[in-house]
Amino acid sequence: MFFHxxxxxxxxxxxxxxxxxxxxxxxxxxxxxxxxxxxxxxxxVVAITGIEDIGxxxxxxxxxxxxxxxxxxxxxxxxxxxxxxxxxxxxxxKMGFFAExxxxxxxxxxxxxxxxxxEVRLKIIxxxxxxxxxxxxxxxxxxxxxxxxxxxxx
Amino acid sequence: MSLVDDSPVSSSSSDDFATFLDGELDxxxxxxxxxxxxxxxxxxxxxxxxxxYDWDQxxxxxxxxxxxxxxxxxxxxxxxEPNGSTSHIEKTDITETSVxxxxxxxEPNGSTSHxxxxxxxxxxVKKVGCTHPGFIGGMCLKCGEKRDTQSGVAFKYIHKDLTLxxxxxxxxxxxxxxxxxxxxxxxxxxxxxxxxxxSTRFSDVTQEEGYLMNPDDPMQDKLKGSLFKLPFMxxxxxxxxxxxxxxxxxxxxxxxxxxxxxxxxxxxxxxxxLDPGMVYFNSKVIAQGDCTTRHQKGLDVVxxxxxxxLILDDTESVWSKHKDNLISMERYHFFAxxxxxxxxxxKSLSELRSDxxxxxxxxxxxxxxxxxxxxxxxxxxxxxxxxxxxARQMLSAVxxxxxxxxxxxxxxxxxxxxxxEHHHLWMLAERLGATCSTEVDPSVTHVISTxxxxxxxxxxxxxxxxxxxxxxxEAANFLWHRQPEEMFPVAVKEVKDKH
Numbered sequence: 001m002f003f004h005x006x007x008x009x010x011x012x013x014x015x016x017x018x019x020x021x022x023x024x025x026x027x028x029x030x031x032x033x034x035x036x037x038x039x040x041x042x043x044x045v046v047a048i049t050g051i052e053d054i055g056x057x058x059x060x061x062x063x064x065x066x067x068x069x070x071x072x073x074x075x076x077x078x079x080x081x082x083x084x085x086x087x088x089x090x091x092x093x094k095m096g097f098f099a100e101x102x103x104x105x106x107x108x109x110x111x112x113x114x115x116x117x118x119e120v121r122l123k124i125i126x127x128x129x130x131x132x133x134x135x136x137x138x139x140x141x142x143x144x145x146x147x148x149x150x151x152x153x154x
Numbered sequence: 155m156s157l158v159d160d161s162p163v164s165s166s167s168s169d170d171f172a173t174f175l176d177g178e179l180d181x182x183x184x185x186x187x188x189x190x191x192x193x194x195x196x197x198x199x200x201x202x203x204x205x206x207y208d209w210d211q212x213x214x215x216x217x218x219x220x221x222x223x224x225x226x227x228x229x230x231x232x233x234x235e236p237n238g239s240t241s242h243i244e245k246t247d248i249t250e251t252s253v254x255x256x257x258x259x260x261e262p263n264g265s266t267s268h269x270x271x272x273x274x275x276x277x278x279v280k281k282v283g284c285t286h287p288g289f290i291g292g293m294c295l296k297c298g299e300k301r302d303t304q305s306g307v308a309f310k311y312i313h314k315d316l317t318l319x320x321x322x323x324x325x326x327x328x329x330x331x332x333x334x335x336x337x338x339x340x341x342x343x344x345x346x347x348x349x350x351x352x353s354t355r356f357s358d359v360t361q362e363e364g365y366l367m368n369p370d371d372p373m374q375d376k377l378k379g380s381l382f383k384l385p386f387m388x389x390x391x392x393x394x395x396x397x398x399x400x401x402x403x404x405x406x407x408x409x410x411x412x413x414x415x416x417x418x419x420x421x422x423x424x425x426x427x428l429d430p431g432m433v434y435f436n437s438k439v440i441a442q443g444d445c446t447t448r449h450q451k452g453l454d455v456v457x458x459x460x461x462x463x464l465i466l467d468d469t470e471s472v473w474s475k476h477k478d479n480l481i482s483m484e485r486y487h488f489f490a491x492x493x494x495x496x497x498x499x500x501k502s503l504s505e506l507r508s509d510x511x512x513x514x515x516x517x518x519x520x521x522x523x524x525x526x527x528x529x530x531x532x533x534x535x536x537x538x539x540x541x542x543x544x545a546r547q548m549l550s551a552v553x554x555x556x557x558x559x560x561x562x563x564x565x566x567x568x569x570x571x572x573x574x575e576h577h578h579l580w581m582l583a584e585r586l587g588a589t590c591s592t593e594v595d596p597s598v599t600h601v602i603s604t605x606x607x608x609x610x611x612x613x614x615x616x617x618x619x620x621x622x623x624x625x626x627x628e629a630a631n632f633l634w635h636r637q638p639e640e641m642f643p644v645a646v647k648e649v650k651d652k653h
Contacts, residue, residue: 081298091436093312093437094329094330094457095287095295095312095318095322095326096295098313107290107295107313109287109295109296124298125297125298126293126294126298126299126300127293127298128293128300135290135293135315137290137293137294137296137298139296139298
């Protein structure tokens, strides 16, 4: 499921970036740091859509780095148990197949012949989210689930 | 310069979302007490199941109708149904979901109203529901249930967090074998180094081999497509001649695995050189980290029945549990460093600017053997029933024809007082179909000797029997053919102690 939410992050900036473009620097660094990462709580950060607020910077002792609390708007993606997703099959093996829905890898245990690169509609039955990846177990054994487009058929 | 340690602060806004997430996370997370509770419930439940299960099977027809009754009340069963007996309420809650799965298979039928018995049927259905065949990242493959303790065999080469239970492995093997037999194939496990290719580090390339690194050298044209420089690994790799044809032809008869003691990254890189299209070895590359026993290769991580597996490897000792499946290969040494590593003094193929033969090299020879075994296994005369058929027996039959009819006697081969029958050459000769003997008699055809001066050697010359050195046996083993004896003459040694 996608969410458009506000998150907050403390950004440290090197003093050499202080100047007229400080804000731009901060934003581009934020994008670089955050987009594409995962957190167990919010899931996968897909894109930053805006900056809500940049707080007052605090100079750190010793280093001269300044820490800014930045509130930003972003689109996150987090799969939930019971959620229906459409995914592309990336690998088929003897136990079933692996599929990807964007950054999320899903394994489906299955005994029917399924071709690589076909698109399937599946239901998530278990999720595991860690710092770098989201992994799910899915099923296609339910009403309206299964292959929705075949690579050969098109 | 990297600016690290930006500690992410958890969201302080969008309260609705946060509360929603909290709710979700609580419901999906697998906190310890919750899971234990669940398991405990299951245990209690299981006890009941066992009792009910047999009963249910006996009277299956009777209860079909009961299942059907639940079908029509599918979604709301647990909540709406005023349960007759209180002792079963808990069970109903737990099993509701698994029951839903079973509806599709049951036929519609009349209805009765024996609530208690319906519940019993459900309980037994649940038992069939999920057997937890394996876990991936701590979640059951089939139902997504989370477990922290994992047992079973790890299949890291398929997915880094995958473990499968022994039952599931057996089931997969069984099913896969049926599939394999239908496609008229067998399994083939291939080693990389010295079997399909030879690699060396940049730093180990000798001066005489320098031409290999020189893109302007005239030899480069000839080596194109078989010599690869991999700067990011500091390696240079030479594929064995004929390897591409070998893989192409073998892939029609075999489902192929790569099994190497090398590291995973190296193995995948080599698989990529051998099979750029990913058609032969897709997720079937087994590397060092996947072995279950140190310094040993085992078929336990191969999802194939042992009776249908053939192995190609140059190192016999790593397959101690599966010697019958093994076809030993003559080592392929292309680079000087590789020869040195195994103690060969002679110049390497690279230094001689030569290579193994394309058409009758080791791979071409072994391909013929593989084809033989395959055609024996799928011999139309044996019929369509494959039960009990064993590729290992076929292999040993093919091997046993190599020196059929030969009777050999060894002299000056085994150390004194060594039990001759346990020497590897003795066993090799027997595997190749020869008869071994300790004493000479008129029926002996070959005398294998390291010294032409011994009594038996002289007897051989006198009686016009073949006198060959032990390499004759090894050559026959690698080439799968009785070798011309005159190519393996025995030299007279400086005799120090008279026999």
